[in-house]
Amino acid sequence: xxxxxxxxxxxxxxxxxxxxxxxxxxxxxxxxxxxxxxVRTKKRYFIPPAVGLKGKRQENTEAKARAxxxxxxxxxxxxxxxxxxxxxxxxxxIPPEGDARLxxxxxxxxxxxxxxxxxxxxxxxxxxxxKEHDSVFTTKDFAEKAxxxxxxxxxxxxxxxxxxxxxxxxxxxxxxMTRGNRYKTICWxxxxxxxxxxxxxxxxPDMVSKGNLYGQVTVRMHSKQTLAIYDRFGRLMLGSEEQxxxxxxxxxxxxxxxxxxxxxxxxxxxxxxxxxxxxxxIKTVMIPGPELKPGEEFDALxxxxxxxxxxxxxx
Amino acid sequence: xxxxxxxxxxxxxxxxPSVLLSRLQILGGSQQISCLHTxxxxxxxxxxxxxxxxxxxxxxxxxxxxxxxxxxxxxxxYSKDKMWYLAKMxxxxxxxxxxxxLEFNDKKGAKIMKEVLLEAQEMAVKNHNVEYKSNLFVAxxxxxxxKYLKRIRYHGRGMxxxxxxxxxxxxxxxxxxxxxxxxxxxxxxQAKEYxxxxxxxxxxHSL
Numbered sequence: 001x002x003x004x005x006x007x008x009x010x011x012x013x014x015x016x017x018x019x020x021x022x023x024x025x026x027x028x029x030x031x032x033x034x035x036x037x038x039v040r041t042k043k044r045y046f047i048p049p050a051v052g053l054k055g056k057r058q059e060n061t062e063a064k065a066r067a068x069x070x071x072x073x074x075x076x077x078x079x080x081x082x083x084x085x086x087x088x089x090x091x092x093x094i095p096p097e098g099d100a101r102l103x104x105x106x107x108x109x110x111x112x113x114x115x116x117x118x119x120x121x122x123x124x125x126x127x128x129x130x131k132e133h134d135s136v137f138t139t140k141d142f143a144e145k146a147x148x149x150x151x152x153x154x155x156x157x158x159x160x161x162x163x164x165x166x167x168x169x170x171x172x173x174x175x176x177m178t179r180g181n182r183y184k185t186i187c188w189x190x191x192x193x194x195x196x197x198x199x200x201x202x203x204x205p206d207m208v209s210k211g212n213l214y215g216q217v218t219v220r221m222h223s224k225q226t227l228a229i230y231d232r233f234g235r236l237m238l239g240s241e242e243q244x245x246x247x248x249x250x251x252x253x254x255x256x257x258x259x260x261x262x263x264x265x266x267x268x269x270x271x272x273x274x275x276x277x278x279x280x281x282i283k284t285v286m287i288p289g290p291e292l293k294p295g296e297e298f299d300a301l302x303x304x305x306x307x308x309x310x311x312x313x314x315x
Numbered sequence: 316x317x318x319x320x321x322x323x324x325x326x327x328x329x330x331x332p333s334v335l336l337s338r339l340q341i342l343g344g345s346q347q348i349s350c351l352h353t354x355x356x357x358x359x360x361x362x363x364x365x366x367x368x369x370x371x372x373x374x375x376x377x378x379x380x381x382x383x384x385x386x387x388x389x390x391x392x393y394s395k396d397k398m399w400y401l402a403k404m405x406x407x408x409x410x411x412x413x414x415x416x417l418e419f420n421d422k423k424g425a426k427i428m429k430e431v432l433l434e435a436q437e438m439a440v441k442n443h444n445v446e447y448k449s450n451l452f453v454a455x456x457x458x459x460x461x462k463y464l465k466r467i468r469y470h471g472r473g474m475x476x477x478x479x480x481x482x483x484x485x486x487x488x489x490x491x492x493x494x495x496x497x498x499x500x501x502x503x504x505q506a507k508e509y510x511x512x513x514x515x516x517x518x519x520h521s522l
Binding site: 047184231233234237 | 369373379380381383446447467475
């Protein structure tokens, strides 16, 4: 792509000098020297801008940018901290083992059914504190409201309605619900509730300073739901549309009590250690194998896939 | 847009010697009106945006839609014409075959292309729900011109030429499934067809 041009740099320089000399030699004559501006012909060659760069100095660029009129936005070296919700579940509820496995007619089943929240004193204290700030709070109504919040939040997730989802779900729960779901289609349906929802646990932690109260209430609900997740191309990844499943869930609902505009929002779920394993996804996945020393061979027949520990965790 | 225009004016002013300074200030001002050509500019990355398209869920009786993964690398320091030879070579190959061929190819672009293919394969398994990483084939692969830098190449007798430092983009589209088989026609088959077409000639509207 190197095209030599006809007009050379040297020839142009000589032409300019000779025109200037002509102006100077006519000083002997009495009439005035005409104001002579060298008029250029059309520049036919192109010198790339990188030619003139010889030793850049750092401070010049900033001053020149400001002189040219470029305005830089003020840089804030700040990290935003969210105070509308807490970062986790404090003093989590440990669901008793065998919950929802025993029928109501057996003795142990009756014991579980009649287990009242009044047994735990800390929960009672927490509920009293919540009633100080929120006068409309009752244990019975709240369970129903919690289930409604749950259903509406999941409907907003299927339509991916960000604003509605932010109003129903706390900032800690939002990324957990929506991670990886941006380019997937989720079809979720709440079929029916098998047992009425119950409030099982309540705590009122205060963060940072003493009066900054947040209320966290755990609600237990047993229901039938259908879930089907489709990937980017509309192929089924998980679950099925027709087959409903019985789901026992412990939801944690939170509210910033001091804030008069605070709302009860879904904060997370507690998954007990005895929970049954979830259904696997439809495709086959490769798992990393054991670390071998050099010279060892991988024995596929006798190798057992390591199972994860049965620990309670929160979603 | 105005800030970008004045930025371009500043770079001009900074770099050209002072004799041409005043002339170019006028030029920089007039450019503001005429430069609204936006079809293939820096900002539009159409190829990457094809990965963001979401299809509606398929009904159970429909045939399974094959996954398509679009990947590219921009501003590779290589010529687009030299890159084209490699891109043409791997068109239609399965991904394992393509990676094997590029690994043992001596060209500079082959190493870069192999990296791009491996990245695309990993992306497919991680993000696009592809089940088997070998079940992919190269549906489309081509190279495009990147943004060139211009330099001076000095010739004798004060003559000079403008040298382009070439850059290219490389685009590849992987599709899930086995590579399509192309029926190869032998020369004997083609000759037979020709003879048959000669025999089929007839006179129309005759008695």
